[in-house]
Amino acid sequence: MKKSNTILPILQTILTPEEVESIVKTVGYVDxxxxxxxxxxxxxxxxxxxxxxxxxxxxxxxAASSGLSPVHYSSFSGKAAxxxxxxxxxxxxxxxxxxxxxxxxxxxxxxxxxxxxSTTMTVGKTRLPWAPYHGERxxxxxxxxxxxxxxxxxxxxESIGARHDGPLCETxxxxxxxxxxxxxxxxxxxxxxxxxxGQSFVIRLRDNVHFEKPYALKRQVPADSQVIxxxxxxxxxxxxxxxHRHRVVIFRDFEGRExxxxxxxxxxxxxxxxxxxxxxxxIEVFFRWIKQHLNIPTLFGTTENAVFGQLFSAMIVxxxxxxxxxxxxx
Numbered sequence: 001m002k003k004s005n006t007i008l009p010i011l012q013t014i015l016t017p018e019e020v021e022s023i024v025k026t027v028g029y030v031d032x033x034x035x036x037x038x039x040x041x042x043x044x045x046x047x048x049x050x051x052x053x054x055x056x057x058x059x060x061x062x063a064a065s066s067g068l069s070p071v072h073y074s075s076f077s078g079k080a081a082x083x084x085x086x087x088x089x090x091x092x093x094x095x096x097x098x099x100x101x102x103x104x105x106x107x108x109x110x111x112x113x114x115x116x117x118s119t120t121m122t123v124g125k126t127r128l129p130w131a132p133y134h135g136e137r138x139x140x141x142x143x144x145x146x147x148x149x150x151x152x153x154x155x156x157x158e159s160i161g162a163r164h165d166g167p168l169c170e171t172x173x174x175x176x177x178x179x180x181x182x183x184x185x186x187x188x189x190x191x192x193x194x195x196x197x198g199q200s201f202v203i204r205l206r207d208n209v210h211f212e213k214p215y216a217l218k219r220q221v222p223a224d225s226q227v228i229x230x231x232x233x234x235x236x237x238x239x240x241x242x243x244h245r246h247r248v249v250i251f252r253d254f255e256g257r258e259x260x261x262x263x264x265x266x267x268x269x270x271x272x273x274x275x276x277x278x279x280x281x282x283i284e285v286f287f288r289w290i291k292q293h294l295n296i297p298t299l300f301g302t303t304e305n306a307v308f309g310q311l312f313s314a315m316i317v318x319x320x321x322x323x324x325x326x327x328x329x330x
Contacts, residue, residue, distance in 0.1 A: 007050050007320055008043055008067065014098055014320070015042075015091060023090045029083060036071045038087060041079050043068055045088070045313030050321075052295040056080075059300075080301050085158070085308035092156065092312045092319070099323040100152055110267065111200055113148035113276060114177035115283040116185065118165050119291070121311075127302055131160040140299075140307055141165075142315075145172040146283045148180070152322055156315055158308050166190070175199050178265070180280045186262065188235055188242045195244050195264050202276045205260040210237050211248065219270060226252045230270040235262065249273045290318055 020039045024031055031038050044059060047066045053059040060073035118141045120133075128138035139161025145154045157171045165184040173179065178200040186203045194201050212234040219230055229250040235242040246262045251274040253259050261277045290296050294314040299307050 007046055007317060010320055010324065011043070011046060011316070015095060015316075019094065020087075020091065023094070024087055027084055027086045027090065029087060031083075033079065035069070036075050036079055038079075038083055040069065040071075041076075041083060041309075042088070042091065042313060042316075044076060045080075045310055046317055048300070048310065049294040049296075049314035049317040052293075052298070053300075054298060056300050077301060077306070080306040080309055081303040083305055083309060085305045085312060088309045088312035088316070089156075089158070092153075092315050095316055095319050096153060096155075099319050100147070100150070100154070109178060109272065109276060110265065111176065111178045113279055114154060114172075114174060114179050115146045115148055115280050116144070116169050116172050116179055116181045117146075117280070117283045117287070118143045118168070119287040120161050121297055121299060122161065123299055127299070128307065130304065131162070133161040137161075140311070141168075142311060143168045143172060144283065144286070145174070145179075146286055147177075148279045148282055150322075150326065151282065151286065152319060153315060156312070158311065173199060178202060178276065180276060182280065188240060191235070191246060191262060192243045195246065200264055202261050202263045202265070202273060204277065205235070205248065205262050207260065209235055209260070211235065212241060213245075214248075215245075217247070217270075222271060225271055227270040227274060228252065228258065247273075253278070290314065294318060 017039050020042065024038050047068060048059055051066060056077040057073040060071060060076050063070045120139050120141050122133060122137045122139040125132060125136050125138040131138045131140050133139035141159045141161050141163065143157045143159065147154045155172050157168060159168055166187055169181065169185050175198055181203045183204045183206050186205050214231040214233040217230045217232065227249060232245045232247050234245055247266060248260060248262050249270045250258055250260045261273060263273055265273060294317055296311060296314050300310055301307055
């Protein structure tokens with residue numbers, strides 16, 4: 001059975017035409033089409049992701065076999081370019097809220113983990129002239145906050161590939177979680193702000209960050225501990241140094257490499273902090289899966305609306321698939 005044959009009926013029960021129409025009006029788009037509405041475009045994008053369509057023409061030719069009303073491929077591409085991608089972003093966020101209403105399990109950590117990172121989709125620069133990247137390439141990014149507890153996206157924002165990850169993470173911050181991030185996000189001013197605002201974090205440090213006035217924390221060391229050092233210190237050089245002292249834990253990963261992470265957490269062991277950072281691997285698996293199974297690298301259109309509309313629709317498919325899987329395996 002094709003995935004869309006399962007996904008589309010479930011999508012229709014969770015996301016109603018009335019809700020889609022309300023989102024369309026909120027965004028400010030006027031849908032004048034009678035045969036190919038925004039709701040039908042959503043179904044096409046969902047089928048494109050779940051069945052891994054190769055392009056607009058292929059989708060139009062195979063729509064009937066997916067239970068969709070057939071339209072000419074030019075109508076598909078034209079509608080994709082015309083509908084603001086904010087419509088699909090709002091639908092994704094509504095779906096996340098609906099599918100994430102589960103009971104929290106009691107974790108060993110003081111708060112739930114929110115894993116933050118980005119993934120990049122590249123094409124030739126002539127395809128997306130508004131998104132120049134490196135050399136002869138163009139690219140767009142999805143910046144994702146993934147809940148470690150259930151593997152579901154909590155928030156997603158979009159950008160062109162040239163935008164740096166660091167500033168974009170500020171759109172994903174949430175004080176209800178411990179944010180877990182890689183080196184691209186470890187700006188000293190941001191770490192100080194997190195500490196002042198009570199935003200919990202575990203962030204990998206670059207290897208060249210200087211430790212100023214380190215103080216070793218007293219602790220009991222388990223026999224199998226991979227932790228090398230557990231200190232508090234200021235970070236950086238006199239020219240650029242953190243205002244606050246931060247806790248730094250240095251440990252070895254499964255390949256024996258030294259990993260240095262900074263955190264505001266003081267009431268947990270260094271071994272727990274190492275485990276929190278290791279949980280970040282889940283988001284790498286998530287990115288690999290959506291690229292392999294939801295057709296994300298195959299961008300159909302050349303406009304922002306078409307590109308990001310397709311990507312947010314693919315994220316909708318992931319949320320539905322995860323929700324179905326968790327429901328049947330629970």
